[in-house]
Amino acid sequence: MGPLARLKYWAADRAHFAIVLAFSIFSAFPFYWMIITTFKRNSDLINRDNNPFIFNEPPTLEHLRVLFHDTLYGIWLWNTAFVGVLVVGITLILAVPAGYALARLSGRWGEHLGIGIFLTYLVPPTLLFIPLSKVVVGLGLQDSLWSLVLVYPSFTVPFSTWLLMGFFKAIPRDLEEAAMIDGYSRLGAFAKIVMPISIAGILTVVIFSFTLVMQEFVYALTFISPVKQYTVSVGVPTFLVHGDVYFWGSLMAGCFIASVPIAIVYNFFVDRFIAGFTVGAVK
Amino acid sequence: MATVETRNIRKSFGSVQAVNGVDLSTKEGEFLVLLGSSGCGKTTLLRMIAGLEKPTSGEVLIAGEVVNEMPPRARKIAMVFQSYALYPHMTVFKNIAFPLKAQRMGTEAIRQKVEWAAGLFGIELLLHRKPRQLSGGERQRVALARAVVREPAVFLLDEPLSNLDAKLRASARDELQQFQRRIGTTTIYVTHDQVEAMGLGDRIAVMQHGKVRQIGTPMEVYDEPADTFVAAFLGSPPMNLMEGKDCLVGFRPEHFLPKEAFPMTGAAPVPFRVTRLEYLGADRLLYGVLERPFPEQKVIARLPSTVSIPIQPGERYEFVVQEKDLRFFDRDAGHRTEARPLVAQFA
Numbered sequence: 001m002g003p004l005a006r007l008k009y010w011a012a013d014r015a016h017f018a019i020v021l022a023f024s025i026f027s028a029f030p031f032y033w034m035i036i037t038t039f040k041r042n043s044d045l046i047n048r049d050n051n052p053f054i055f056n057e058p059p060t061l062e063h064l065r066v067l068f069h070d071t072l073y074g075i076w077l078w079n080t081a082f083v084g085v086l087v088v089g090i091t092l093i094l095a096v097p098a099g100y101a102l103a104r105l106s107g108r109w110g111e112h113l114g115i116g117i118f119l120t121y122l123v124p125p126t127l128l129f130i131p132l133s134k135v136v137v138g139l140g141l142q143d144s145l146w147s148l149v150l151v152y153p154s155f156t157v158p159f160s161t162w163l164l165m166g167f168f169k170a171i172p173r174d175l176e177e178a179a180m181i182d183g184y185s186r187l188g189a190f191a192k193i194v195m196p197i198s199i200a201g202i203l204t205v206v207i208f209s210f211t212l213v214m215q216e217f218v219y220a221l222t223f224i225s226p227v228k229q230y231t232v233s234v235g236v237p238t239f240l241v242h243g244d245v246y247f248w249g250s251l252m253a254g255c256f257i258a259s260v261p262i263a264i265v266y267n268f269f270v271d272r273f274i275a276g277f278t279v280g281a282v283k
Numbered sequence: 284m285a286t287v288e289t290r291n292i293r294k295s296f297g298s299v300q301a302v303n304g305v306d307l308s309t310k311e312g313e314f315l316v317l318l319g320s321s322g323c324g325k326t327t328l329l330r331m332i333a334g335l336e337k338p339t340s341g342e343v344l345i346a347g348e349v350v351n352e353m354p355p356r357a358r359k360i361a362m363v364f365q366s367y368a369l370y371p372h373m374t375v376f377k378n379i380a381f382p383l384k385a386q387r388m389g390t391e392a393i394r395q396k397v398e399w400a401a402g403l404f405g406i407e408l409l410l411h412r413k414p415r416q417l418s419g420g421e422r423q424r425v426a427l428a429r430a431v432v433r434e435p436a437v438f439l440l441d442e443p444l445s446n447l448d449a450k451l452r453a454s455a456r457d458e459l460q461q462f463q464r465r466i467g468t469t470t471i472y473v474t475h476d477q478v479e480a481m482g483l484g485d486r487i488a489v490m491q492h493g494k495v496r497q498i499g500t501p502m503e504v505y506d507e508p509a510d511t512f513v514a515a516f517l518g519s520p521p522m523n524l525m526e527g528k529d530c531l532v533g534f535r536p537e538h539f540l541p542k543e544a545f546p547m548t549g550a551a552p553v554p555f556r557v558t559r560l561e562y563l564g565a566d567r568l569l570y571g572v573l574e575r576p577f578p579e580q581k582v583i584a585r586l587p588s589t590v591s592i593p594i595q596p597g598e599r600y601e602f603v604v605q606e607k608d609l610r611f612f613d614r615d616a617g618h619r620t621e622a623r624p625l626v627a628q629f630a
Contacts, residue, residue, distance in 0.1 A: 174368035177335050181355045181362045182429070183385025192381075196372045 031263070037252035038063055045248055063249030067240075072227055073254060076235035079145055080258070083231060084213040086149045091156040091209045092202065098157075099164030100190065104173075114165050121158040125218040128154070136223050147223040148231070152216065156209040163208070167201030168194065203269045211262055232258050285346035285359070285436035285469055286311055287332060292341030294327050294493075301327040303493035304341070312467040314460070316484035318474060320516075324493035325473045326441055332471065333362050333439050346436060356385070361430035362439040365446065367422045369414035375401075375425050376410040382433045400432040403462065420451050427459075431466070438463075438470040444479060456482055477517055481505065489513050507610075508533075511617040514610065520568065522610070523582040527628030530620055531612040536568070536585035538608035541592050542601040551626050552601040553577060555584070560596050569594060576629045 037045065039059035050056040067073045102114045132151055133142075141147035171194055179189035195202070213231075220234045230238070236254040240247040288308040294301045302324040309315045317325040330336040332343055334355035342349050350358050361382075369378050379397045388396070401407045404424040414422060423443060430438060444452045444459075460483050463470050474480050480487050481501040488498040489512075497509035508514035514522040514533050522533045542552055554574035561568040569584040584602060586594070594600065604625075611620045 172366060172368065174364045174366045175370060177333075177355070178362070178364060178368035179370075179381070180335070181333060181360060182382035183356045183433075185354065185356070188385075193370055197370075 031256070031259075034252040034256040034259075037248055038256055040249060042249065060249075063247070063253050066247060067250040067253050071239045071250075072230070072235065073232075075228060076230050076232045077258065079229065080214055080231045080233070083145055083148045083152065084210045087152040087156055087213050088206050088209045090149070090153045091160050091205060094153065094157045095160035095164055095205060096195075096202070098161045100168050100194065102161065102165045103168035110165075114162055117158045118162040121155055121162070125155070125216070129218050129222050132219070133222060142223060143225055143229060145224070145229055145231075148213075148216075148220060151219050151223070152213055156212055159212075160205040160209060163205060164198070164201050167198045171197055200269070207262065207266055207269060214258060214262070286313075286344075287437055287469060287471060288342075288344040288347075289328070289332065290342040290344070292328070292331060292343060293339045294324075294331060294336060295339050300493050302331065302338075305490075305493070305495050307488060307495065307498070309469050309471065310485075312469055314463055314470045314472065314483060314485045316472045316474060316480040316487045317490055318477060318480040318484075318487050318516075319490035320475055323490045325475075325490050327493075328490075329362075329439050329441055329471060329473050332437075333360055334358050359436040360439055361433065361435035361437075363423075363426045363430050363441065363443045365442040367414075367426040367443075367446075369422055369425055369429075371414050373413075374410065375406065375412050375414070375417070378414070378425055379410075379429045379432050382429065386433065396432055397428075400428040403431060404428050404458075419447050420455065423447060423455060427462075435468065438468050440470065440472045442474055443472075445474075445476070452479075459483065477519070481517075489516060491516075507619075509619055511612050514612070520583045520585065524612070525573070525580055525582070526578055526614070527611075529614065530623070530628065531614055531617075532625065532628055533610040533612060534604045534608055536583045537587070539582065539584040539602055539604050540586060540590060541594075542603050543592055544590050545603055545605065550603045550605055552603055554599060555582070555602040556599045557594055557596050560594060564588070567594065574599065578629070 036053070036055070039061070040055065041057045041060050041062070044050055044055065044057040047056070098117075102110045102117075104110075105113070132154070136142055136147045136151065139147075139150070141150060175193050175197070176186070176189045179193045180186060184192060215233055216231075217233050220231045224230065224234070227235070227239075232254065236251060240251045240254065286309050289305050292305050293303055305324075305328055307315075307328075317328060319325045327336060331338050332345075334350065334353060338351065343351055345358055345360070370381065373381065376397055379400055380393045383393045383396055397410070398407065401410060404427055406421060406424050406428060409417060409421060409425070414425070417425065423446070426443065444455050447455055456479060472480075472483060484501060486498060486500055487504050489496045489504055491512050497504050497513045499507070504513055505517050508517065508522070511524060511531060511533070515524065518535060520536050522535050523539065525532045539553075539555075554577070555569075555571050556574055557569050557571040559570040561570070565588055567586040567588070569586065571582065571584070573580050573582060586592075606622075606625065609622065609625060611622055612618065613620050
């Protein structure tokens with residue numbers, strides 16, 4: 001390798017590293033900001049002469065105390081998890097068979113239907129909550145978490161169906177047909193072959209649906225009034241912002257605690273996703 | 284073991300007739316090859332026998348029983364796909380054990396059967412690997428082992444060698460044939476490769492546009508083609524076809540030789556102007572045109588290396604075809620007609 005080529009190689013290597021570093025900082029910064037704000041004293045937070053990136057005064061647990069003792073944060077977390085798990089379950093039950101059927105439906109119909117289903121996802125909740133509130137009241141579900149369990153699949157199912165359709169389409173038909181010849185029904189082939197291979201797609205749907213549930217605000221605000229039935233996304237801004245007074249430390253603590261489990265699961269899943277373990281299936 | 288039969292079977296996809304009335308019947312333990320170019324309906328026919336496609340009309344019989352309404356799993360068949368269709372998330376052992384598990388066989392019995400099947404193809408040492416860790420040839424063996432393991436009544440193979448490189452393909456062909464002879468299971472094999480078809484098949488069914496044009500032993504379909512399609516499809520280069528007065532006259536390039544190669548023959552000489560020569564080692568291919576009294580038409584001659592007569596492009600030579608090597612076809616329908624004197628056709 002000549003000196004010029006070596007320089008080029010070195011420069012490319014550094015550039016690569018710089019880009020990765022920039023993206024890492026970009027992704028990690030919100031977490032750093034949430035953690036440091038959670039433990040900062042208010043006097044440290046509001047003094048403009050302080051360096052905002054470090055602790056200028058000793059850290060405190062006061063904001064966490066406010067979050068857990070002066071609000072119902074623990075209950076909201078539980079409510080969010082309850083709705084999240086149920087919605088994820090419902091989404092999987094509906095979207096997995098729907099995505100599979102659309103993926104294997106021959107001709108242009110499958111594609112058009114898939115796009116149509118995806119388009120329903122694009123109708124914003126700020127429009128839908130008015131008609132949906134009639135449905136919720138009609139069923140007597142107002143002020144109950146079950147109203148959210150009912151309504152949330154209206155946006156998780158279309159997107160998940162569309163996403164899973166892509167995953168199922170990528171699985172060669174030969175694999176299912178081989179399983180059907182090897183002694184299984186179509187359902188058996190689906191369970192034994194298609195599901196294990198699409199695990200990355202199913203995990204994506206789980207995480208995606210759960211995240212959507214956690215961040216949903218409009219429906220949760222309009223359908224539920226009792227504080228005890230709040231989810232995190234409504235409870236935290238409602239109780240930690242008093243007029244123009246922001247409880248920054250507790251707000252950040254509330255966000256951080258809710259986002260960490262998802263971040264951990266997401267990292268675990270990213271590895272599975274990248275592994276690309278369908279390689280070698282055919283050819 | 285069993286036989287497979289199709290009765291006037293048809294399949295159309297919309298307005299496209301993929302298979303158009305095929306009657307086929309294998310013998311017990313036979314190696315039957317479906318040969319045709321891509322899109323001729325051979326794979327669709329195989330998939331209908333497997334139960335993966337529903338015939339538009341007609342019947343499929345396996346072991347004398349109509350199986351039209353049976354799902355693939357009930358037909359006692361095994362199939363090897365062109366892509367091998369190995370399950371990517373399972374080890375080789377689990378791939379081979381998969382059909383046995385479907386039969387709810389006991390763990391110990393499964394282990395014995397898998398080892399037996401793996402032994403047949405020499406892949407005992409690969410059992411713990413995943414398909415992505417295997418070479419093309421190894422994957423093909425795993426696919427075969429998975430097909431064999433539950434001792435099916437019929438084997439269906441869909442171009443199982445087409446993903447192998449040329450060298451591996453020759454040895455795989457040899458192994459496949461030996462293996463089929465040993466276990467003696469009725470086998471239907473789909474290919475577009477005529478060398479594979481000629482080398483492997485007990486009989487060959489030549490297909491075109493969803494129809495079987497001819498079915499016979501390799502020798503029959505090559506030497507006695509039923510029509511011009513079969514004549515031109517088999518053989519490389521294909522049969523030369525000349526337009527005569529009231530029929531088409533065909534002869535194979537290897538039967539079209541310099542007059543000196545047949546000192547004893549009484550056949551009429553055919554003037555042949557060579558325009559191009561390809562030296563292929565074992566053979567020489569001569570491209571050229573016939574001269575009067577024959578129609579000025581392009582033909583190909585194939586001279587084995589044992590015929591060492593010097594030939595120069597641009598020169599005119601006297602070639603001959605023996606009467607017994609001439610084939611006559613109907614000019615319009617293309618089917619075989621009775622033999623007649625060559626000279627009369629071009630007088």
